[in-house]
Amino acid sequence: MTQHVRGVIAPGKDQPVRTETIVVPDPGPGEAVVEVRACGVCHTDLHYREGGINDDFPFLLGHEAAGVVESVGEGVSEVAPGDFVVLNWRAVCGQCRACARGRPWYCFDTHNAEQPMTLTDGTPLSPALGIGAFAEKTLVAAGQCTKVPETAPEVAGLLGCGVMAGIGAAINTGQVSRGDSVAVIGCGGVGDAAIAGSRLAGAARVIAVDIDDRKLATARELGATHTVNSRQTDPITAVRELTGGFGADVVIEAVGRPETYEQAFYARDLAGTVVLVGVPTPDMKLELPLLDVFGRGGSLKSSWYGDCLPSRDFPMLIDLHRQGRLDLAPFVTEKINLDQVEEAFAKMHTGEVLRSVVMF
Missing domain, CATH: 3.40.50.720 (NAD(P)-binding Rossmann-like Domain)
Structure with a gap:
């Protein structure tokens, strides 16, 4: 059964973002629905809004996220409902020539969810970096979910992009x-x-x-x-x-x-x-x-993404944080709500913030 949630979209090149109702389908084979807890406002999201990545508007923005798995589709074994996860945008295939040579961090065939999320009128959305996490819930490939300890901080989503990169x-x-x-x-x-x-x-x-x-x-x-x-x-x-x-x-x-x-x-x-x-x-x-x-x-x-392997590197960074060797607090300038993303972009332009983090 589909769900209707609030999410932030970029409707067209250089147009202000706006909050819309997003339709999230049930997860299909190999997919997962994640309830987003926090998502960083990354410069890449601004690139999307400005048309600097491609012109597949409208975009569902947000990708630097952590949350809790709500449901999974057929064949998913790496995560289960209730798992706290950091989302990544390079779910490795395990079969391409890079993966076959033992270099999965270079995977040449990374994948995302097959089903589209849409607006209520059926318009398909392009999720930023295959994630689209400026939304209360998002649909991703299960391989984009990296399970981390429940004791990880809510802002652990920063590890999913900028900090890891x-x-x-x-x-x-x-x-x-x-x-x-x-x-x-x-x-x-x-x-x-x-x-x-x-x-x-x-x-x-x-x-x-x-x-x-x-x-x-x-x-x-x-x-x-x-x-x-x-x-x-x-x-x-x-x-x-x-x-x-x-x-x-x-x-x-x-x-x-x-x-x-x-x-x-x-x-x-x-x-x-x-x-x-x-x-x-x-x-x-x-x-x-x-x-x-x-x-x-x-x-x-x-x-490429810090040449990381999420399943290896995200838990390592969480451990470093728990040991007091990697402080995430200095990366967070402010915590905001979903309706303040456009303001966060403006502050990013003027250098007022290092990271704004949307909290759900």
Whole structure:
């Protein structure tokens, strides 16, 4: 039997979001209905609203979520009704060439729920990142549900996207290790998580780069040893000066713009690593002298979702939180209700918030 719930949709490009009645079907084979408890307002949701991902409007926004499984469809064994779960947007298939080679974090055939959620007039909705969690309940593939301890905080949904992407960019993709120097360009939610991840990995020096002193202050709270305001100081020069003139071992670009990527490229040490975890828009182009790409050696990597495996990494991060080694509180600027998402987007534009979290 279908259910009618409240949810936030983006009706068209650059149009304000609005709260509508959403029709959620019963879960089919391999699917689950999740009662959402909390969902972070991520910059990717704003990208959807602005048409920066694709034009499959209307979108049901929200993806950085945690909640309780309400019901499951036929053949579901990994979760059961009553389980507290963090939602992920890369449910691995287990069969593609990446999974077959033992690298499921690169899965090339991730999947979502087959059935659409709709408006009451039958208009199908495109759920953001296959989740659509700015809603009281949402339908997802069961593989998108990662069971975590019931003692996990309600804001554990932040692990489902931004925190995981940043920590994974440092630990999984960048392979930051003890004694490394790391620079992180862009200190939003993902960049700050990369800073926290670098400290967890034992980096000796973590340099936060941003144009906003408020964000740099938060970066220090999360583990940055040095900060650089790139509006006032050339970040390449500053990072080199802070690393003995060499550049950082790992530079994580968490903005997703050609100019900041170029800064990351030249701020790394010879044979160092650049990790792109910021999300660019389809129109962006990058130009670098090919001789410099060859001559500087090292690795240029893109981080897909922090190259994470949710079933492995989400419980690990919850354990780190419970041990007091990963504090999620600094990531949450404010807790809001469902009708305040558009206001949260405005605050995101002005840099007033690190994360707004919708509480249900």
